[in-house]
Amino acid sequence: MSPLSIKINAVFDEPACEKNRSKDAKARQKGCSKPLTPGAAAGGCPFDGAKIVLQPITDVAHLIHAPLACEGNSWDNRGAASSGPTLWRTSFTTDLTELDVVMGQGERKLFRAIREIKEQYAPPAIFVYSTCVTALIGDDIEAVCKRAAEKFGLPVVPVNTPGFVGSKNLGNKLAGEALLDHVIGTVEPDNIGPYDINILGEFNLSGEFWLVKPLLDRLGIRVRACIPGDARYLDIASAHRARAAMLVCSTALINLARKMEERWDIPFFEGSFYGITDTSEALRQIAKLLVNKGGDPELIQRTETLIEKEEAIAWKKLEAYRPRLEGKRVLLNTGGVKSWSVVHALMEIGIEIVGTSVKKSTVEDKERIKQIFKDENHMFESMSARELYDMLSEGNADIMLSGGRTQFIALKAKTPWLDINQERHHPYAGYDGMVELVRQIDLAIHNPIWRQVREPAPWEYQPALEEELPGTQSGPETLHDFERASLQQPAVSASVEVSR
Ligand code: SF4
Numbered sequence: 491m492s493p494l495s496i497k498i499n500a501v502f503d504e505p506a507c508e509k510n511r512s513k514d515a516k517a518r519q520k521g522c523s524k525p526l527t528p529g530a531a532a533g534g535c536p537f538d539g540a541k542i543v544l545q546p547i548t549d550v551a552h553l554i555h556a557p558l559a560c561e562g563n564s565w566d567n568r569g570a571a572s573s574g575p576t577l578w579r580t581s582f583t584t585d586l587t588e589l590d591v592v593m594g595q596g597e598r599k600l601f602r603a604i605r606e607i608k609e610q611y612a613p614p615a616i617f618v619y620s621t622c623v624t625a626l627i628g629d630d631i632e633a634v635c636k637r638a639a640e641k642f643g644l645p646v647v648p649v650n651t652p653g654f655v656g657s658k659n660l661g662n663k664l665a666g667e668a669l670l671d672h673v674i675g676t677v678e679p680d681n682i683g684p685y686d687i688n689i690l691g692e693f694n695l696s697g698e699f700w701l702v703k704p705l706l707d708r709l710g711i712r713v714r715a716c717i718p719g720d721a722r723y724l725d726i727a728s729a730h731r732a733r734a735a736m737l738v739c740s741t742a743l744i745n746l747a748r749k750m751e752e753r754w755d756i757p758f759f760e761g762s763f764y765g766i767t768d769t770s771e772a773l774r775q776i777a778k779l780l781v782n783k784g785g786d787p788e789l790i791q792r793t794e795t796l797i798e799k800e801e802a803i804a805w806k807k808l809e810a811y812r813p814r815l816e817g818k819r820v821l822l823n824t825g826g827v828k829s830w831s832v833v834h835a836l837m838e839i840g841i842e843i844v845g846t847s848v849k850k851s852t853v854e855d856k857e858r859i860k861q862i863f864k865d866e867n868h869m870f871e872s873m874s875a876r877e878l879y880d881m882l883s884e885g886n887a888d889i890m891l892s893g894g895r896t897q898f899i900a901l902k903a904k905t906p907w908l909d910i911n912q913e914r915h916h917p918y919a920g921y922d923g924m925v926e927l928v929r930q931i932d933l934a935i936h937n938p939i940w941r942q943v944r945e946p947a948p949w950e951y952q953p954a955l956e957e958e959l960p961g962t963q964s965g966p967e968t969l970h971d972f973e974r975a976s977l978q979q980p981a982v983s984a985s986v987e988v989s990r
Pocket of ligand 1: 536538563653654
């Protein structure tokens, strides 16, 4: 069995994953990939998944060993933000051609590309991603990376995630394995503190972690490494010296959290920064873990004081939106923690939730939804585009919160829509993030454009148009007729101009 197959089998057999534990040995071997639906998009490949997890490490050069299209498809397709370096957004690829493949030039080209990046950009590390083509032709990226690291004196990290080995989620986990194998624990920090934590699976989309970090700063808690959002290579390399960790997106990096606990005794919990209650609960859990690891117990009281103060401020700000949003109906077509974590705060200010999608939710997520709504009627597993369109065009919701994929269904149904997934442009984490979400809902629902788009189109005003067009015996029958009739209008005013 190849080293990659051994790694994949190990990743599939994740003891920290509750869903995985409930499977028998045979089902476990198949992993979590769902069978593809004919006609539906297949979703990202493992290379894409690994790139999503690692690209937000901002000072690293990410080099894709592949024909051009792999990088073209996956480059910068998420809104992670950096507070400093911009190298991560520069696209590097070996751009393998047919001739390179036929002539067996792949490994040589990769080595040259690593040298070029080192000489021109001098990054603290280079991450090299394998893809379908380079794996199929047998390029040994591990050997090339090892040789380049020795020759150029900088870490060159192989990320072995060819597209054909499984799903995007598998790629997320293989990215975590690459960090464990080649990065974390390779640098000893000289500033270890009793309140150092890691945040795992936080991508800093639209800079939303910057709404949470000031809360931790006020408690004297230092984020040693946020993996991967706005991360620096050296922070991740020394992440093994943190005292505790919070796992934000469990499906992506649960293997990383579990193995860091086993190897370096870093306890972790799963939490969320979406919604007021969850942000408070996450802060409590962080404080508790740090105290369990030897921190001063007064941290717990300080955390409670901060929570009380921040919650009061957030609820006061949210209350201001009640008169404008009370009774408005929201359809949540997202998944995971967002399917329930924002619901409580929305309901608290009088917004009605007409449904929430649980397609990507875990068993615990579904339990939480049941507790909030006291029934299962508000959950829907998945809705086809047609069903979604019918629901929205019949006016059963005032706004849909979802990802970009369903954006045009809402717009076609002339219904306000707000992006709540990874391509969003506004930060929604923490207390301030929840207020921002409600503000954006308010702006979207009350945008005057909806009044205009819901008005009948000009060609639907047939009787009025007949009156406006002198000499027209019968109104325009088709759009083509209407356009022709409209074109006559400037001609009339032009002739008036000439006669003067
Ligand atoms: S790695 Fe394979 S599946 Fe993924 S983008 Fe490249 S060619 Fe496509």
